[in-house]
Amino acid sequence: MAASIKPYKNxxxxxxxxxxxxxxxxxxxxxxxxxxxxxGIDNAWRKKVIEWVSxxxxxxxxxxxxxxxxxxxxxxxxxxxxxxxxxxxxxMLEIGRKKxxxxxxxxxxxxxxxxxxxxxxxxNTFDAITVSFGIRNxxxxxxxxxxxxxxxxxxxxxxxxxTSVPTKFPYKQGYKIYTQTLLPTIGRIFSKDKVAYQYLxxxxxxxxxxxxxxxxxxxxxxTNVVAHPQTFGVATIYTAGKS
Numbered sequence: 001m002a003a004s005i006k007p008y009k010n011x012x013x014x015x016x017x018x019x020x021x022x023x024x025x026x027x028x029x030x031x032x033x034x035x036x037x038x039x040g041i042d043n044a045w046r047k048k049v050i051e052w053v054s055x056x057x058x059x060x061x062x063x064x065x066x067x068x069x070x071x072x073x074x075x076x077x078x079x080x081x082x083x084x085x086x087x088x089x090x091x092m093l094e095i096g097r098k099k100x101x102x103x104x105x106x107x108x109x110x111x112x113x114x115x116x117x118x119x120x121x122x123x124n125t126f127d128a129i130t131v132s133f134g135i136r137n138x139x140x141x142x143x144x145x146x147x148x149x150x151x152x153x154x155x156x157x158x159x160x161x162x163t164s165v166p167t168k169f170p171y172k173q174g175y176k177i178y179t180q181t182l183l184p185t186i187g188r189i190f191s192k193d194k195v196a197y198q199y200l201x202x203x204x205x206x207x208x209x210x211x212x213x214x215x216x217x218x219x220x221x222x223t224n225v226v227a228h229p230q231t232f233g234v235a236t237i238y239t240a241g242k243s
Contacts, residue, residue, distance in 0.1 A: 004139060005206065007199035015139040016088065016115070023067070024091035025193040031068055031095070033190055037183055037197075042133075045230050045237065046071050049130055049159050052239055054078045056157045058127035062086065064116050064148060065134020069096030071161075072109055084126075086114040087134075116144040121151045128152075132161040136207040145220045149242055158222060158240045164209035166233035175234055179204060209236055 006015045007022045023030070034042065049071065053061065059081045063072040066085030073096075075083050087093050093111045100109045114120050116131075116138055129152050138144035152158055166172045179201045187197020208216060210227050213236075217225045222240035229236050 005199065005203045007195050015137075016117075019137050019139075020088045020090075022193060022196050022199065023087075023089035026191050026196050027068065027089065027091035027095055029191050030092065031070070033187070036190075037186055041231060042235075043070075045161055045235050046074055046132060048228075048230070048237055049132065049161050050074050050078065052159050052237070053128045053130065053157060056128060058156070060084075060126045060128070062119075062121070062126040062129045062151065064119075064129060064131045064144075065137060066096060066111070067092045067132075067134065069093075069099050069109070069111060071130055071132045072096070072111075073099055073103065073105070076103070076105055076108060080108075080128075083109045084112055085109065086112045086116070086119070088113070088115060117147055119147045119151050123150055124153045125151045126153060127156045128159070129156070130159045130161070133163065135160055135162050136203045142216065142220055145217060145222075149221050152242045154242050156242055158242070160213075160236075160238040160240075162207070162209065162213075162236060162238070163204040164229065164233055164236040165205065168233070171232040171234070213238060 004015050007018045011018060057079060061075050061080045061083045063085045066072050066087045069085045072083050072085035085096055090113055093113060097111045100106055100111060117140055129148050148158060166175050183201045184198040188194050191197060214225045214227055217240050223243050224241040226239050227236050
């Protein structure tokens, strides 16, 4: 089981409530600051997610932990007939809804407040499901993954994009310096929530990646599980299916 780090360590709130509060707090700055701390390369990783999913010609797509809807919006030319972005944070979703409206995509994309561990959908609903930089925020990882599998149709594709830790010199050492020192510092300077980016750094350091996450996916019933490291291993794309 992945370590369940809470953003606000002195609070008695659940991790889920703290995550909702944290992302509500940083929602207005999130997109711009996210580009800065990833040097813009996160969009290249998302484009690869789009490519993997689009190969399967899905008619319905669910983006879990959609945040401000970046990935959901990138699916607009995928040929899907319905796209749903789901997130715990009303603040993040409000930013996402404004993007959907500005692009005239309200008939294609729905933004829904919801819990990854209690997805408000029937079994076997979606042809494709994605999670981009959100899976480590689940309070109960195996429960959340089981829910995702439940609403994925047999033969569908599940794709995760998440941070990981490089294993080779000098990328491992550089990554450690960046995530433990520079990233929290940037967050403290530019975000009104001084805790948020320290949490994002801490949670990335302890979250299972590579074969460890592959094994969790297999444990909850996913098939054809493969990890695809990106950019020297600082992120990984995981693809999985449902028989």
